[in-house]
Amino acid sequence: MPLRIVVLTKPVPDPAAAAERLGPDGRLDRTASPSVINGNDEYVLEAALKLVEAHEGEVTLLSMAPPNGLDTMRKGLAMGAHRGVLITDPALAGSDYGSTIAALVAALGQLEFDLVLAGFDTSDGVGGVIGAAVATKLGLPYLSSAAKIEPDPGAGTVRVRRISPAGFDVLEAPMPALIVGTQLLGEPRYPSLKGIMAARSKEVATKSAADLALDAGSIGGDAARTKVTGQEKPPARGATEVVRGTPEEGAKAIADLLASRRLI
């Protein structure tokens, strides 16, 4: 039985560019920095790709983003995802968690799937609530902090090893289910060059708020129930000491420093 997996992916400012900043309205200025797929999302995408390689099936990427979200989605397609759905609409600009969740729930309602995978959190918003909220709204079993995902398509169940303070909990749920993964799922692959060449011909459907029958009054910046009221830079850090030398010398210097401060 082939698996149908939807992976939630979000374009975020490229952490390597270190150009993330807020605009005058307190919202993230998405023109200030190139976008990349949220790092944690790449880990669950990798897990999804491995699962369909093992079980057969298809991976669909689902994003809510400005129209240029297509560019970052191409990378996921180049890694091996089969198709994409991009929710994009000017009316969604400035959405808080509430309308983001409503849009994702509506789009998932139009897709058939056995599993929805989401990353642990995103590097821009760092809320970490989207996965749980989408599962709740859709009435799906919610399996969090997954270090390993083992579906049994024949039985229609999925088993997850969830990180716990004691080690791992093993959870089992019927499919369809929503799983939030961790980086323990394994390092994401680089897109192969053949994958990049193939990505162009993969289908990406775009969905507007109207396509998803979203109520215009309840989405976007105007409907947001949380507002950014101010912003401050973190306090400057103290002087940095750079340790040079062999790994052994470096380790000793760091250990000496920590010991001198009675930290070890």
Next chain:
Amino acid sequence: MADAAPSTYRLTEEQLLLRDTLRQLADERIAPRAAEIDRSGEFPEDIRQLLASQDVLALPFPEEYGGVGADLLTQCLAIEQIARACTTSSLILSVQGLGSLPILLGGTEEQKARFIPDLASGKKLIAFALTEPEAGSDAAAARTRAVRDGDDYVLDGGKRFITNGSVADVISVFAVTDSNADTPRHRRLSCFAVEVPTPGFSVDRLEHKLGIRGSPTAELSFDKVRVPAANRIGEEGEGWKLAMGTFDRSRPGIAAQAVGIAQGALEVAIDYARTRKQFGQRIGELQMIQALLADMDAKVESARQLTYKAAVEIDAGARDAARWASLAKLVAGDNAMAVTTDAVQVLGGYGYTDDYPVERMMRDAKITQLYEGTQQIQRLVIARSLLGKPD
């Protein structure tokens, strides 16, 4: 020179993704190995496997033979990104293309089907053997002979400075098939795909080199090596034409390699100028350092644009393809030498040590002024294109 409509280019979304993917791959997986590859002088088999697994070695080959079917500009983007991290590693891709070009340009369908899939997958490596001890810039003076004997040719002679000659599974060897004094020099050579190891073939020694130290440069000898006539690429006497056609498409790759080396050195210099403090300020705030960096950037970018333009012109079938290829390699090679030398200057004494990669990049840059035709040969090609070639 001026053809009807100038070819223009703007990188496609695909080319940008490919460039960025290779940059990440090079930063994360290749750059950390570069110093050790240089120090040990060992061929980086792990990098070969990595490039094969990511389909990088499939770039120069048509899709019907298992390749990616990338155009020349895309191949240049890939070489540039790898060379930015490690010149030796970029040569694995360059030479896979160089050695295969005679087959792609002059091979039969049967020969392509026989050789290309294993080269595209990276299962096999190929080398290009034209240069001889006494036939460098004057390649038509080659003495290695191939004499027809039934269904075979028998090859005798030696080749020198053959990149990957000791690790290749197939070698495109150029040999004299017609030594008649009346035959024009350029019609005496033929090309053969020699599958090695084979009796009579040996790798006599590897060069000890200034740079590209992990890339084996071999001296090869052929002592009555039998090669099936079915492995002759093109007709007898077409060897020179195939070699020159090969260079039209391979020289932009060397230019791209030079651009990559220079870009890598520029980035190290910028990073250093931002952090190194002297006279109570970051050296990047000193105008003399700023001027060096600005000139380096201008040299890198002008070489890059000329290289991309050359690749597009050559792919578009420009009549003066040889000129474009030589212009790109001439400018990019010289600029890479200048930029890497200036990068060492920015880093001062530290740049002269192996604490930083710029001394390696400077050593590596030098080869781009020498191989696939010295800079003097590039000027000769350009001048002939301007003035007309003497018969």
